[in-house]
Structures are given as structure tokens and as C-alpha cells.
Amino acid sequence: MSDLCDLVGDMTNGVDAVLLFGPSGSYYERAAGADLPVVVVAQENTVDAEHFVDLPLEFADVSQRIRFGLEGALENELLEEGSTALCAAKTFAEDIDSVVRVRAGEFARSGVYELFADSRAEAHIIRDVLEVAIELGKKGQKGKPVGALFVVGDAGKVMNKSRPLSYNPFEKSHVHVGDPIVNVMLKEFSRLDGAFIISDSGKIVSAYRYLEPSAEGVDIPKGLGARHMAGGAITRDTNAVSIVLSESDGLVRAFSGGQLVLELDPEDY
Numbered sequence: 001m002s003d004l005c006d007l008v009g010d011m012t013n014g015v016d017a018v019l020l021f022g023p024s025g026s027y028y029e030r031a032a033g034a035d036l037p038v039v040v041v042a043q044e045n046t047v048d049a050e051h052f053v054d055l056p057l058e059f060a061d062v063s064q065r066i067r068f069g070l071e072g073a074l075e076n077e078l079l080e081e082g083s084t085a086l087c088a089a090k091t092f093a094e095d096i097d098s099v100v101r102v103r104a105g106e107f108a109r110s111g112v113y114e115l116f117a118d119s120r121a122e123a124h125i126i127r128d129v130l131e132v133a134i135e136l137g138k139k140g141q142k143g144k145p146v147g148a149l150f151v152v153g154d155a156g157k158v159m160n161k162s163r164p165l166s167y168n169p170f171e172k173s174h175v176h177v178g179d180p181i182v183n184v185m186l187k188e189f190s191r192l193d194g195a196f197i198i199s200d201s202g203k204i205v206s207a208y209r210y211l212e213p214s215a216e217g218v219d220i221p222k223g224l225g226a227r228h229m230a231g232g233a234i235t236r237d238t239n240a241v242s243i244v245l246s247e248s249d250g251l252v253r254a255f256s257g258g259q260l261v262l263e264l265d266p267e268d269y
């Protein structure tokens with residue numbers, strides 16, 4: 001037993017900070033009593049934490065959630081590069097049941113925090129588009145799997161690096177993501193080819209765009225096709241981010257700065 005205690009105790013030795021993912025109020029109170037900086041990572045700061053990182057969606061994958069929290073804490077200078085953090089999160093239970101020890105900056109930044117915090121479009125626009133893609137991935141179009149490509153932000157430049165495949169149904173309209181009617185429209189039009197272009201403020205600028213970015217220097221995992229290549233490459237050529245739903249493997253991916261920064265399975269949401 002004492003071996004076991006030593007083993008578990010080693011987890012907390014030399015820790016510089018504690019990251020709590022979605023803690024209850026009482027859990028937070030107890031952790032705040034410890035003699036270490038505490039950062040709360042959650043969708044809402046219900047515990048009134050002094051140090052807080054805003055989680056834009058409840059990543060089903062714990063490692064992705066932790067990555068987001070660490071990147072956010074580093075970015076907001078709540079954590080120093082190279083310091084050791086103890087991350088307490090929920091994996092199976094309703095309350096915190098898992099502790100992960102990590103060194104901040106040990107692995108390359110995925111850019112998932114920047115996707116939301118530093119993109120030109122507002123974080124809630126990115127989140128809304130992700131939600132449409134996740135929902136579309138779950139249900140498909142009339143039961144059939146469907147693919148879609150959303151390019152969000154820096155719309156003027158994206159329009160310059162693309163051409164129309166068909167007439168633009170959003171030509172004279174002033175509709176925005178997040179509006180329930182728009183979500184129905186986006187799903188309906190996703191049957192057709194090309195990309196949706198969305199402005200920084202969430203206005204749907206166009207559907208049916210064929211993207212023509214230069215693919216030079218784009219580092220996209222092998223096996224992904226033209227939709228993903230174009231979606232990734234446009235984020236290197238412009239300050240847009242892309243959200244891509246794959247028709248073939250059903251996953252939702254996000255690209256920023258020409259890199260894959262997020263991969264989600266809609267079935268987990």
C-alpha cells in the first residue's frame with residue numbers, strides 16, 4: 001500500500017500549478033486551499049475562479065481538453081513554459097476522476113487554443129460553425145453521410161483566392177451563422193460542391209466556392225483528399241480558419257495557419 005501511495009505521491013511532487021477541468025464548487029474550494037496556483041478550465045466560470053480559461057466546447061476527448069487548457073493557460077500567462085501542471089478532469093464520472101501530470105510546452109502546441117482565441121473571427125462564430133459541422137456529421141443529409149467545408153474569417157481575401165462553382169444563394173442576403181434558419185440553409189446547401197465562405201462577424205458571404213490556394217508549404221496528413229487540402233491550404237494563404245466535415249471518415253477537422261489543429265468525432269458530441 002505504501003508503495004502505491006509513493007507512486008501516486010510522485011504524481012504531485014514538484015508540481016507548479018493545478019488545472020481543474022469543470023470542477024464543482026466544493027472541489028474548487030478544496031483545491032484553492034492547497035498552496036499552488038489553481039487555474040479553472042470550463043465553459044463557464046461558475047466557481048468564480050480567479051484564474052480562468054474559457055473552454056469553447058466540451059471536448060469529449062480528455063487529451064484534447066487538456067491540450068486546450070494548457071495552451072490557454074500558457075497564452076494567458078497563467079502557466080510558465082516548462083512548468084509542471086497537474087490536470088484534474090472528468091473522464092467517466094460526473095465529477096473529477098482523473099489526474100494527469102504534464103509539463104507545459106512538452107509537446108508542440110496544437111494551436112487549438114489560438115483557433116478560438118486568436119482567430120480573426122470571434123470565438124463564438126467558430127464555435128457555432130463547429131456545431132453545424134458536428135450536427136451535420138451526426139445526422140448526415142437525409143441519412144446519408146455528407147461532407148462540408150467552411151472557411152471562416154478574412155473573407156475578402158478568401159473570395160480573391162476562390163471562384164464560384166454556381167450562383168451564390170447568399171448573394172444579396174444578410175444572414176449570419178448561429179441564426180436557426182441559417183443552420184437549416186447551411187445543411188441544405190452542404191449537398192452541393194465547394195466551400196462556404198463566412199466573414200469575421202459570421203455573415204455568410206458565399207456558398208459554392210472553389211478554393212484555389214497555393215498548396216506550397218502545407219503540411220496536411222497523408223490520406224486526406226482535395227477538400228481537406230484546399231481547406232488547409234487556404235488558412236496558410238489567408239488569416240481564415242477552416243472547418244471541414246469529411247464525407248468519407250465522418251470526422252470534423254479544423255485547420256489554422258496551414259496546419260491541422262483539431263480533429264473531432266461528431267458521434268462523441
Ligand SMILES: Nc1ncnc2c1ncn2[C@@H]1O[C@H](COP(=O)(O)OP(=O)(O)OP(=O)(O)O)[C@@H](O)[C@H]1O
Pocket residue numbers: 147148149192193194195209210211212224225226227228229230245246247248249
Ligand atoms: N479546391 C476545392 N474547393 C472547394 N471544394 C472542394 C475543393 N476540392 C474539393 N472540394 C470539394 O470536396 C469534395 C470531395 O473531394 P475529395 O473527396 O477529393 O476530398 P476529401 O478531402 O477526400 O474529402 P472527403 O473526406 O469528404 O471525401 C468535392 O466533391 C468538392 O465538393
Ligand SMILES: [Mn+2]
Pocket residue numbers: 225226248
Ligand atoms: Mn474523398
